[in-house]
Amino acid sequence: MSTQERKKEAVYLIIEPYHDYGLELMRAAFEDFGLRCIILVEDFYDALHKKDYCAPIPTEWLAEQYHCPKDRALWVAQHIQKRFDIVAIIPWSEQSLELAMIFLKVLPIDWVKPETLARFRNKYDLKSYLRLHHPHIPMNASWFVQHAEDVEKLRASLPPKFVIKPIDGVGNQQVGFFSRDQPEVSVVNYFLASGLGRYVLEEFIEGTEYAVNGQTNEKGDVIVYSVLRYYHRHANGRPNVYTRSMHVPRSDPDFRVLTAYSESVVKALGLHRCPFHAEIRLDPEKGPCLVEIAARPVGNQLVILMRDAHGFAFDPLRIAVHYYLSEKPLDNCSLDWPRYDRTQALNVDGITDQSGLITAISGIEGIDHHASFRRWVSKPKVGRLIKATQDLPSQPYSFHLASQEADVDLLQDADRLESQLIIKTHGVDNSLRVKALILNITRRIVFKFKWLNFRLSMR
Template identity: 25%
Template sequence: MAEADRQLLFVGGAGNATLAVDVVTTALEQARRRGLRIHVTNQEATLTATPTITAQADAVSAVDFSAPGESAAWARERAAAGERYDIVFGVREMAQEAVAEVAEALGAPGNTPRAVRRVRTKDEARAHLAAAGFPQPRFTVCADEEAARTFLAETTGPWVVKPRDAMGSEGVTRIDGPGELSAALGFLPGEGSFIVEEFVEGPEYSAEGVFLDGKPHVLALTSKELLPPPNFFEVEYVIPAILPEGTAREIERQVTAALAALELRYGQFHVELWWTERGVVLGEVHVRNAGGWIHRMLAHVIPGLEWFGLVYDDVLGNPVDKAALKPVRGSAIRFLTPPPGRLAAVEGWEEAVSHPAVIHAELAVAPGAVIEPHRSVENRVGHIAVGADTPEEAQALARKLEAQVRFVTEPVQG
């Protein structure tokens, strides 16, 4: 088959949000540069809501990735009708099981559905890693409040209460005693079982990378600053993480070993972790790119990097210079956290974001909007991402620019 006839099946398209559209636009542009034809699938309403994505595709189809088996059945029908897809890929967290099922149905490279399902179900991933010898906090899956209280009585706090399969810190709360449990359960999204686990003490990081020849390759480590407990809202990323070289090497060693133990082999990865007194403690594992504009930050710290393009190159057999996939510059982002209340004014924004080192900036609120308490990434109202020669310089600059922005809020009446 001629190179121009090679086709990418992009499962799940983009979510209807600025960041999601930017990620997928970048991924599709990198596919175009490799001569790939593009077929995008997504839920019908989201296809309509993301016209810039559908405009980049050669074909689009309304397929519900959230319905078990529907994407794989659709793909089999297309294959039976003579369609051929060389690469199956997707970036949305909630579409990763569909991506794996479609790849398996078509005989295309991909992760097994079982492996993806395991890492998307947080307690199953924890149990699998613990069985493989990786340190993990004690945890339990609870059907109700009574089960959670039993676990609290048998363990030493503090603890974390969280849903089994959500993302973006949605519904995640730290509690220091049984008296805080009911409120934490009320913060969970939806109903059903949930997880209670021991809180891990230590700074949090993540590893961003890609699978090449079936093996994980860490591109960079990201350090994080979070709002104080009880919440886990991330307010800063710095890439590469400012760490001693030996610590960084140990984190990378543990991450790559864990990905192999979890039987993952394809696409991108974003692995969350803590550095503790006992070394690396792994958190959640994702078989997709990181959020929070990290895809743009990585492109600054590794000049010429095409993160999504590496996935396509791996399938197509294009040469990849692994030695060049290392950070040589620094980047940082600050997520703005104005005080809750009705927004009366924003001062200093234009001056801050006019700085030539700004990679990307967005303000998603305007005077009159109500600022809610910051509980998850869904509450992010703006950000400033910068690039510099070193991560230390980037961090200092991002914090300086954030300090130039002042949000004036008033109490919400009624």
């Protein structure tokens, strides 16, 4: 049999999987389907930084890896199609969706339509689509803006309170909160700080914020995994910094309202065989309204917190892989709702007003040995540079608590544990700057060698 006549190996594509989620997705694909992957790397430097903090990827899981910036994607698609049978693509993170869309347009992959996926990277288009095609779903008003002049032109029609954020933003970054009565200079300052780009201006939604997490199956039916209640507080000039995410039991009257609303949104957007993470505010008078929705698993290791609630027979990443790679129904997701209802599960996000190098930490042991402690998502370490918390990437630490004891109050426990966690920092003075410069030069030399080796491993 000639080389041309040989059957091509079936593989799937995955974009920069250098994360615990990426590793688990690849593991499930290899163990459950026997499939190897082709890794696509869009940004070498960014990928290498992530790779340094990630466990090694077993070579048997990997078919090939390609350097694939967007302007090279069509060439890569044509090249790999000649050599492999591409059966799926796994865009597991927010940033991987845009590259995935290019491949979905040119490869015969039967999954979510690229125009559907595109809406999840454009906050303005997504809500405009819902308002136009599904007007029965409650939705707040929004406008596309690029600079302060655009906002000023809308002055007469602005809602009493509004937010401005990047149209493709992630991690709660660069979100500005305003009122109609504020002077124009506050909006000007926001754009000066945020830079040129495309933004969405949205009517502010009152009420408590929640997240509904789940999966759509081969028919597009919505499977809800969990509901989280978000807690925010004002910190460092930002009114909405995340501090807690608490599982909501089905006995809570808001649970059914939130899941019904999220189901209507997900179905309206046409998602199938895809995980989702929907953030919703529940206005006491107007009811639920979408804040944002993502076509990916919930982040910040909250997938693992869902497993604390349902039990570790439940594996949402393995379920996601099944639907990324297969159109076959999955009869059992191992959701244990009675266990979920009796389990308290809490994500604790740290906030600091300090900026500088961490020089000393006390109180770690108290958290590590607490009966409800489950894991560190991000553990503070001496020598790490931190800055005043304004968004998710600038949180100094994060950890999970979980308990099935009825008399335990995890919110109180979290407050007590945080009050005992003392982080001391040292401002970056001239001597530290010199040391940091020397260290940075050394790291850059090492990094350059790593980069070269990484680059040579790519096609």
